[in-house]
Amino acid sequence: MPAARPKTLSAPPALARGAMRITPLGGLGEIGRNMTVFEQDGKLLVVDCGVLFPEDHQPGIDVILPDFTSIRDRLADVVGIVLTHGHEDHIGGVPYLLRERADIPVIGSQLTLAFIEAKLKEHRITPVTVHVEAGDVHRAGPFGLEFAAVNHSIPDGLAVAIRTTAGLVLNTGDFKMDQFPLDDRITDLRAFARFGEEGVDLFMTDSTNAEVPGFTTSERELAPAIDQVFATSPRRIIVSSFASHVHRIQQVLDAAHAHGRKVAFVGRSMVRNMGIARDLGYLTIPRGLVVDFKKLESMPDDKVTLICTGSQGEPLAALARMANGDHQIQVGDGDTVLLASSLIPGNESAIYGIINKLTDLGANVVHKGNAKVHVSGHASAGELVYCYNIVRPRNVLPIHGESKHLRANAALAIRTGVDPAGVVLAKDGYTIDLVNGRATISGRVPAAMVYVDGQTVGRATEETLEERVRLRESGVVTVLALIDPATNALAEPLEFVTRGFVRDDRTFDGAAAEVEKALAAATPAQVADLEAVEGLIAGAVSRYLRRVLRREPVVIAVVVDA
Template sequence: MRITPLGGLGEIGRNMTVFEFEGKLLVVDCGVLFPEEHQPGIDVILPDFTSLRDRLGDIVAIVLTHGHEDHIGGVPYLLKERADIPVIGSELTLAFIDAKLKEHRIRPKTVKVAAGDTHKAGPFGLEFVAVNHSIPDGLAVAIRTGAGMVLNTGDFKMDQFPLDDRITDLRHFARLGEEGVDLFMTDSTNAEVAGFTVSERELTPAIDQVFATAPRRIIVSSFASHVHRIQQVLDAASRNGRKVAFVGRSMVRNMGIARDLGYLNIPRGLVVDFKKLESMPDDKVTLICTGSQGEPMAALARMSNGDHQIRVGEGDTVLLASSLIPGNENAIYGIINKLTDLGAKVVHKGNAKVHVSGHASAGELIYCYNIVKPRNVLPIHGESKHLHANAELAVRTGVHPDRVIIGRDGVTIDLVKGRATISGQVPAGLVYVDGQTVGRATEDTLKERRLLREGGVITVVALVDTTTTTLAEPLEYLTRGFVHDDHTFDGATAEVEKALDRAAEQRTTDIDKLEGVIANAVSRYIQRTYRREPVVIAIVVDA
């Protein structure tokens, strides 16, 4: 069996792994990665499907471990390449993906499974195991083939007192371990954190304290899929006599789905339309919105910038009920500062016990290694430091170092006769979604955007006699976002004239090439003289 991670190794997000056996392919998860500050204008980042495009007909199913965006967000884009791939998942996970696919006008072929179920997908035998996470209905999946068995935990932790009383089924893990797990793929996110992850129930007093002491409105920001945390907020609001409104399309949609399926218990009359809250006293109002990761277009960021219909003001309390995803810290702290400047009190994980992770800490991972006793280990879902920390835990529990693989996106791992080894590499670059375009934005595109943001743009208009390759009139410099004075470009013109002389010697008269000559000359001059890198565009007019 060949295992090829296309995302999630070396990053938090974009989780996707392809399994191959007897010429057929099984995809486990297909998520997105959210852009960082150095990726301006990008909506989300997809796994690279290049290695699958010639083999779309060989895919027997997509298995989804749970309903978070970093595990399901890429599914619409894969189904656009072949719409009839069966999608297998739990009830809530399929409900979330169904709603998402409706926006893309895709009607998927779905197969609902539950913990303990088995299912056959081509040559792959699947068995599903209940795991606890920060979203209900999470599943680990055991994949059986003639080449051996792989156990993929998905995202999980071992909360012994979960809000929905659904614990990670360690007895099931133990049974699979007794059968023999040839490759154990384990969540690495909290592998550096000692001990055990705190129970969700331990947050209730801190959340209650926020609701009991807030003088005006409470604005809660959370992931639109964090059903457990939203339940705690709803319960606190109910106990403190506050009404609640959901703000943002994804939040309204997902909480409606969770309520309808029985995963979210909403007391009658507690949740009202946002417009009704406008006429209520501030101390009776709770708003629940998206934007806990600093996403620029999400509700919370827009509130902090003053361009949302909800105006944050003196005495409001903002509760950030999510952890910080690595790479988002600056954006989140920026929003916290803006909200504080507006007069709000911001409560977050750094100053109150209002969030716990959804991922297993080191103690839980060690526990699982000792139960499962895997022959080989592949840490997944984490940055490089997380993968290495998880690998070290596996070795400490007795797994031979040669059987612990630190992989990267795109590596191919072959499982043969109980031994897993790296065998090759397939393309696994970052695929950018930019508005309605997929994959057209490149690293060069982003570099140019960064230059525009950081250095501005200079447009050089040149009237050139192409017969002599000389300037017929003085150059005209038009700028946007580039600070300059009357003498900034004096030396640039001399550099352009020298460059045109060299072009004349080479008999270059093509206007496109002359534009490149002029742009390069001005760009080099600005970099050398002012140590700045604006985008330089030259427009040549034939005199």
């Protein structure tokens, strides 16, 4: 078994001289908002700063950020932000961190920096960037950084080895071991082996597919299924994918070209990212293949391919708007919709809802569940074991995954011979200290969900979301009460105004009696406070509806003096 987690954790003690502290602020217990802070000799290094996409119980939220509370007073000590690759769950939070200190150096590969620079431009931030490639060595304060190529579902992914006086940490980032990648850039196991020979004191490994046996399928094996879609589709083909999934888009472009179809990109992020990938040489587009969307409107349907965002059911993305009928692209009989991506945990309901809507419109929806049109970008159990046997780390910290994924990864590490006492199962906010070659949990710092709601950051709370869910599920009841200030009793019968709450003539028959009881039991201080009186009335009506009708709408009371 892995090392046991302490039952209670408080703020960590001062870091011992010469020790390194590792603090994951996201990505441990969820798929997304990956961020880890490393501390050595009073300086901080951030690896990745991503976002998490909201689930159904978080209505109105755009994205969810890591909690910067523990480093907010120490931003001057941050010597750099290392980005392992360009996916949103690893770079999407960078603009929000740079809002707090804009000159933190951002370190990454060419494509990763290009994606984040385009994103930062929208936030009107000009970053300080440091371009690195696989094999490069870079110094950031007390942290010696060496980068190694890893294969993932986006080009230019990097693992990072972090050297300090406390030891060597190897962070894989997101990776797999595709032996036949589309860009012929394989995970550099020779570098992993070299780090292993040097002695890896802490191995931080991608856990997403730790429960999946064997090896992840090669990207090239998808080509026949994608080609079959293009060969058999009678009308338009609408492909939905991540706006950063360059490899998958390349396969779609190749298939469209082979079958004589023109292609248009739909959606701002898709147009932007594919333009960047093309300009930097990561995407090969035959001359004349990609055209403006407007030109496709006059072409025969069987010569049209559209590539858009929305593969995760995002409500404002192009695919969801098409499914809801409020997009300029109207899906109809004979169209084929190809979902060329995996299902991120938590998004299943939204995605299946869109699939059903598209099917109702007459489209043939092709997805991972009924065709071999997507493979994961993460290492399966066989690949993780292979890496453990190569690296032979002293300590292991599984990262990037839900609890079940972290535990499965930990079990693999132990099976390969890693001392169970050195396998650390942590959560967001846990601090792990590397001292004298041993990694142990030392405390805990704040690591709450930070919600981005339109232009506001961090103002929406769990209570806000609970109220929104209640509004969505049970509606709202407004109680209008006319009260005699002399007697503190109802001067007229209560009036009830409802929105989204189903009622009949007898729904509120017993509510007035509950309100009268509450008013009669009120203290003089409560009677003198209008807000307190409104709270008493709202509480009385809420309890009545919950007890009698088993309903929990949001109840608002408005009191007027008679």
